[in-house]
Amino acid sequence: MANIKITLRKDDVEKLKQVCKEFNNEPGELINVLHKAQGIFGYLPAEVQEIVSKELNVPVAKVYGVVTFYSFFTMKPKGRFPISICMGTACYVRGAEKILDEIKKQLNLEVGATSEDGKFSLSCLRCVGACGLAPVVLIGDRTYGRVTQEGVKEILAEYDEM
């Protein structure tokens, strides 16, 4: 495609092709393959979709259709520390929105965006199944429970040196 700019790592591309092979290059496995692909690359740039399209023999327009349909898939690179705020009912009633606003303010970042240094990205999700800890914030693979507006600064400070 004409708008392709980024460079993919050879190892990652090989991994992706291997994933397609594991799914027998079956067009019906498109969603599963995209899921794994996002695991490899962190996101699904056009180049990755082109490769998946070719390997599974699915038109690239269809691949893009699936990527844009499911909110799980993203075409924007996530930060090194993706922040997810739970907006499920329990977290919401315990003030998740205020937490979100505080994080937005502290990092000067909108939902769906990635900070310019590529460190943080911000997203919301619905219920992580830890309602007892509400409100819950996930950063990378760490989970923070009973987060307060005041506590946000402290949590983010943990990542200052990283």
Place this chain on the structure above:
Amino acid sequence: METIKINIDNKNVEVPKGSTILQAARMNGIHIPTLCYLNLDDMNIENKPGGCRVCVVEVEGRKNLAPACATECLEGMVIKTHTTRILNARRTVVELILSDHPADCLVCAKSGNCELQTLAQDLGIRQITYKGAQSTYRMDTSPSIVRDVDKCIMCRRCEMMCNTVQTVGALSAINRGFEAVVAPAFEQDLIKSSCTYCGQCVAVCPTGALTEVDHTPQLIRDLADPTKTVVVQTAPAVRVALGEEFGMKPGTIVTGKMAAALREIGFDYVFDTDFAADLTIMEEGTELLDRLTRYLNGDKEVKLPILTSCCPAWVNFFEYYFPDMRDVPSTARSPQQMFGAIAKNYFAKKIGVDRKDLVVVSVMPCLAKKYECGRDEFKENGDPDVNYSISTRELAHLIKQSNIDFNKLPDADFDNPLGESTGASVIFGTTGGVIEAAARTAYELFTGKKLEKIDFECLRGLENIRQATVDFNGTPINIGIAHGLGSARKLLECIKKGECNLHAIEIMACPGGCIAGGGQPLHHGDASIIKARHTAIYEEDKNKPIRKSHENPYITKLYEEFLGKPCGELSHHLLHTHYFDKSKVEICIE
């Protein structure tokens, strides 16, 4: 056939087992309105996503209304198709669609031919009670097709045509909910996608979301310019469909009226693409015979089967999807481009006009032709051999604008020398026609004998993929035919695997061939219209005094006066072309 008994609108009827409610109703004279549904049954084209909910009916014992298009009849089913509840539901659905639709019917290209407009009229909708946001999207204009997504109702017919029937995969539904649109990958413009411009999406679009690029304003300006000599060529399939735009029965042949109308409109010369189709046979047929003779003499280098190359959407398709096979199709240009080359390099000189002052316009059943005439290899110092192409529908508009009572026109003839044609060229308009025309000429050139039975019935029909063996006086010639790009893909994959032993193959991008092209009067899902045009093409062929391309006296004269011999040096320069690899997806990997 096993049947079941149902009751529909208080009538006890018997219908074949497996029928949908919609089919059962239609069989029994009940017209349930539809919108997203499309069915060209004999051509294996069906769209029934059950998405629009316009065809809902009541089924006794069911709580919810059922979509008639996607609900199978069961033994003893009691169905109502027009209760108050149904009419209200139907009206609500259409009002909701209209609430997110630009109300610019007065100036819409589809006005009067729009299925949404018709439906709103049939349901008697006089106001839209739902007010709310309207989704908007940018316009996309390609060389052939205009996408105005604001008018899209998400029926997904175009997506079905592009993916299932044509296997082109240029269009897909993307995003979700209110943001959902049908678009090419990464929301790029059509011109950057795998689109072949076959126009089958336009042919089935119920609204004005997909239309053709309109060249009639340019044409009207050129006709009024005294410094320009404007010539027109008309494709074979136009003459068996144009009449429909003027209320005539599908399949009415209007060749004479069309020529008369074009003269009235003001073209300086009214010519025929059929002439160039005869020329195509001379060039393509010679190429076929050359490859065939070499093959039969044991030449291992020769590429067989030879594939026809007159369909520009098909050319785009193999350039994009099968670039490694691009030395297999014939190098002969399409009749439209052969005509342009001859008009600008031979006819212009004959009448003493500079090629830049000669405007060559084509009337085509096709939208890919608009793209084709703009290809760089068909220009000389920037001047295109064919300046632009208009569709059958655009010609009908032009005739109406010119205050011509088409039905009352007396028949007229084409001008010469580029207006004389044979029956062989007429059948180019339908699937199987090009290869039959080639067979008529190739037989006589190959065997040196007169062809007694001109009609090759074995090559005719509307089956998607056909094969037949033609006897060239003891030498069996295996011929394949595919129409619809999905069928073409199947045949190509067979060739790639070395699974089929064919000498020559005809491929047309549109299911049915040019008669069902993207520029033809809209069939609105009625396959009988396409069949009527198909029959009319063969009737026109039968009525022609000369029915073999090589017997066209003006073709003979053209070779004597100008070209020399088929596939000679000048032919090579003017009438043949080369193909490009368009498959390239550049991905940087390190």
